[in-house]
Amino acid sequence: MSDGKSKPTSVLQHIESALYVINQLCIGFVTIWVSWTCLRQDLSGIRLHAWLVTFGFVFLMAEGMMCFYDGSWLTVRYSRKYKTAFHVVLQILGGGMGVAGCLIQLIRDDWSISVTLHARLGFAAFVLCLISLLSGLVAFLARCLSRTISPLVNKTFHVVLSFAAFVIAMMAQFYGYTQTGIFRGQGQDFVVLMQVVTMVLMVLTSIGAIKSLYQKIGSLAS
Numbered sequence: 001m002s003d004g005k006s007k008p009t010s011v012l013q014h015i016e017s018a019l020y021v022i023n024q025l026c027i028g029f030v031t032i033w034v035s036w037t038c039l040r041q042d043l044s045g046i047r048l049h050a051w052l053v054t055f056g057f058v059f060l061m062a063e064g065m066m067c068f069y070d071g072s073w074l075t076v077r078y079s080r081k082y083k084t085a086f087h088v089v090l091q092i093l094g095g096g097m098g099v100a101g102c103l104i105q106l107i108r109d110d111w112s113i114s115v116t117l118h119a120r121l122g123f124a125a126f127v128l129c130l131i132s133l134l135s136g137l138v139a140f141l142a143r144c145l146s147r148t149i150s151p152l153v154n155k156t157f158h159v160v161l162s163f164a165a166f167v168i169a170m171m172a173q174f175y176g177y178t179q180t181g182i183f184r185g186q187g188q189d190f191v192v193l194m195q196v197v198t199m200v201l202m203v204l205t206s207i208g209a210i211k212s213l214y215q216k217i218g219s220l221a222s
Contacts, residue, residue: 060094
């Protein structure tokens with residue numbers, strides 16, 4: 001700071017930091033468990049699908065969404081320029097892995113969508129993720145396209161799409177624990193625990209996106 005003194009940490013900042021740590025534990029728990037379940041066997045077919053979408057959506061995409069989160073002690077010291085760079089890289093990698101995982105399953109199913117809720121939600125997340133990646137590219141180049149598309153409008157559109165894609169992907173993950181065969185034998189209680197942890201990380205990761213969306217809608221309305 002210019003006066004050489006640091007601002008006192010508010011109670012809200014302490015709460016945000018605590019929620020961030022809890023979220024990181026949830027993300028790590030789900031990612032490690034699914035990775036171990038899939039990698040300890042032959043990583044092909046449905047297990048390759050499960051690992052790609054989990055590592056892409058649950059780990060990389062969630063971390064990318066939290067780059068701008070005020071309670072993120074991983075990025076708090078970086079300028080917005082570097083946070084944006086981290087966000088773009090993580091979202092491209094995460095979205096790419098998630099899309100690849102969905103494509104693998106679509107090919108295995110001969111491009112047909114199963115009647116299960118997991119499959120339908122997964123396909124919706126696949127479509128929204130593709131559109132979100134495209135809108136993110138446009139948002140990244142918004143200054144160059146400012147004469148054609150309002151940067152604020154496009155960024156708001158991108159946040160809405162990314163948020164929707166992430167939430168739907170997490171819901172697909174939730175149902176995937178019980179509607180796919182690879183998690184049988186883990187125990188019903190443990191599967192329920194994984195579902196609860198997945199919902200917790202979905203809510204905690206969404207905090208930053210909801211705050212960003214609220215601010216952007218407020219800017220559009222003013």
